[in-house]
Amino acid sequence: PSHDNPDYTAKVDVMDSVPSEKPQAVIPVSGGLDSTLCYLMYRDSGIYDVKAVYVNVGQAYAKKEKEALHEMQIPFQEVDVSESVAAEARDEKWNFIIPARNLVMLTIAGSLADRDGVVVFGVGSEEIKRKPLGDKSVKFLEEVQKLYDRFIPYRVTLECPFRSWDKFEEVQWFVDKGYSDILHKTMTCFDGSTGGHCGRCHACVRKWTAFKFC
Numbered sequence: 001p002s003h004d005n006p007d008y009t010a011k012v013d014v015m016d017s018v019p020s021e022k023p024q025a026v027i028p029v030s031g032g033l034d035s036t037l038c039y040l041m042y043r044d045s046g047i048y049d050v051k052a053v054y055v056n057v058g059q060a061y062a063k064k065e066k067e068a069l070h071e072m073q074i075p076f077q078e079v080d081v082s083e084s085v086a087a088e089a090r091d092e093k094w095n096f097i098i099p100a101r102n103l104v105m106l107t108i109a110g111s112l113a114d115r116d117g118v119v120v121f122g123v124g125s126e127e128i129k130r131k132p133l134g135d136k137s138v139k140f141l142e143e144v145q146k147l148y149d150r151f152i153p154y155r156v157t158l159e160c161p162f163r164s165w166d167k168f169e170e171v172q173w174f175v176d177k178g179y180s181d182i183l184h185k186t187m188t189c190f191d192g193s194t195g196g197h198c199g200r201c202h203a204c205v206r207k208w209t210a211f212k213f214c
Contacts, residue, residue: 023047023048023114023116024050024113025042025048026051026117026118026120027042027050027119028106029054030054030187031064031068031074031186034122036074038122040177042120042161051077054069055109059098061189068187101135102135103140103144110158111152118156119157119158119159122162123136123163124163124169124170125163126206141160144158145158167210186207188203188206189201189203190204191204
């Protein structure tokens with residue numbers, strides 16, 4: 001993506017791709033439950049040419065997120081903007097929640113989408129309800145679509161395929177589709193000091209609770 005700042009750089013690792021006649025689905029992935037569900041759902045539909053994109057904004061847990069993607073054999077393109085946008089995000093106080101991460105991810109994903117393509121964002125009902133004015137809210141999603149409509153010179157649509165689901169329904173989808181092995185490889189943890197799940201942060205607790213009751 002372009003930027004007015006001449007010092008701006010975005011380092012991109014481009015995965016091999018084959019031209020396709022199918023409409024494109026660009027999916028920002030993190031190795032977590034939500035984005036992995038999006039990837040599998042759209043890949044398995046057979047309708048879309050799926051492109052997974054990992055946006056590195058300098059989060060402390062980036063290494064283990066990417067390791068999870070590799071372990072699940074999800075090919076992805078990495079866009080590294082960590083040196084450009086994440087000076088504040090690297091501050092210890094933002095270890096768990098990185099300001100504007102979803103806005104950055106969806107802006108970059110939109111810029112990578114082809115004409116009449118879709119950007120697929122994994123967000124469930126719990127996230128939407130928990131922060132009604134946050135960067136997973138209905139208002140936020142509507143504003144992102146407005147940005148696409150205004151600044152991308154062709155149609156790109158933001159889709160949230162399971163926005164009415166809770167975490168239990170997401171976990172059940174993996175089980176019903178025979179993806180229990182992939183489910184247990186997903187990485188949803190905000191502690192960058194550990195190699196796996198810390199078991200203490202709220203992301204780990206929510207995931208464990210969903211696993212236990214499903």
